[in-house]
Amino acid sequence: MVTKIVSLINExxxxxxxxxxxxxxxxxMKKIVEEIYRKNYFIAHFISAIITLLSFMIIYSIINYMFKIF
Known part of the structure; x- marks a missing residue:
């Protein structure tokens, strides 16, 4: 009986x-997921900022080209 109690306590x-x-x-795992999310969030914002800058440059060059024609 005592050995059963001891074995149950050990288990x-x-x-x-x-x-x-x-x-x-x-x-x-939660910390790892949060870190990956932060890195991906930063990368996504960086890429969107680059795309925005490129689109502004394209629009500026189109407007500049149109004014050179006239």
């Missing part, structure tokens, strides 16, 4: 350790 402790490891891995 309980092992399960607690496994749960802690799973929680830690979930926290790590």
């Amino acid at each position: 309980n402790n092992l399960l607690k350790d496994k749960i802690k490891k799973i929680e830690l891995s979930e926290k790590c």
Whole structure:
């Protein structure tokens, strides 16, 4: 009877350790996902800024070309 209680306590402790490891891995995964999201957010804004600048340059060159014709 005592050995069963001791074995159950040991199993309980092992399960607690496994749960802690799973929680830690979930926290790590959340941090990794947040970091990837931040990097992708920055890259997306950088690309949109470049596209905006290119479109303004194209519009400016078209207007400049039109005024050179007249």
